[in-house]
Amino acid sequence: MDWFGWTSDPAAWAALATLVVMEIVLGIDNLIFISILSNKLPEGQQQKARRLGIGLALIMRLGLLSIIAWIVGLTATVVDLGLTGSPGPHGEPTFETQLSWRDIILIVGGLFLVWKATKEIHHNVDPHPNEDVFDTAKPSIGFGAAIFQILLLDMVFSIDSILTAVGMTEHLPIMVIAVVSAVVVMLLAADPLANFIKGNPTVVMLALGFLLMIGAVLIADGFGVHVPKGYIYTAMAFSAGVEALNIFARRRKAK
Secondary structure (H helix, E strand, O other), rough: OOOOHHHHOHHHHHHHHHHHHHHHHHHHHHHHHHHHHHHHHHHHHHHHHHHHHHHHHHHHHHHHHHHHHHHHOOOEEEEEEOOOEEEEOOEEEEEOOOOOOHHHHHHHHHHHHHHHHHHHHHHHHHHOOOOOOOOOOOOOHHHHHHHHHHHHHHHHHHHHHHHHHHHOOOOOHHHHHHHHHOOOOOOHHHHHHHHHHHHHHHHHHHHHHHHHHHHHHHHHHHHOOOOOOHHHHHHHHHHHHHHHHHHHHHHHHHO
């Protein structure tokens, strides 16, 4: 394989720049989950869990790239539910009933995210008596359990990430560079993001709402209902902007 043949092609450089940005944006979902889950661990284990979780994400993505032909094969139909969705505006079914392994993985991962986010929201809204829901110094999950959950979501986000890369370019070196670049950004942003969430307890609920929405989008995508990612990240950015204004106003009032 010629790993440098693409460097003379301007279109390949454009694909690289676009794919790096897309992979970083897709990594935000993964990073939010890792940050929330690692903050539930004892103080001394939080950074280790974040780095291990992101390291596993990199290994999984590179591993999937090494078997890219098999990954592409995950889009072949393996289950037909035999259902007929209500017709759309042009007579097409509004959802797919023929599911591939990719669809099944996205649906299961989405259900897991919805369950996890709902459970954490319930825990924050209706905690046990005399329990401070924002007391991050008190661990509420074991290290092994945290890594296992991070690994499950790493797999879901990794498959989505690699299939996105395959759809963007045919050059494997570009995919590798984009994936590594995105994971490096995740690694650099992990501690600041986790510390920001820990220092601003109301952000926890906002982040859980993001995870709930991402889980619903994964389920919809698995059934063939493709929600443009631009809408999702615009909504997330708007909500984060409103919360930033609230944090600024609270700090001004505290002074």
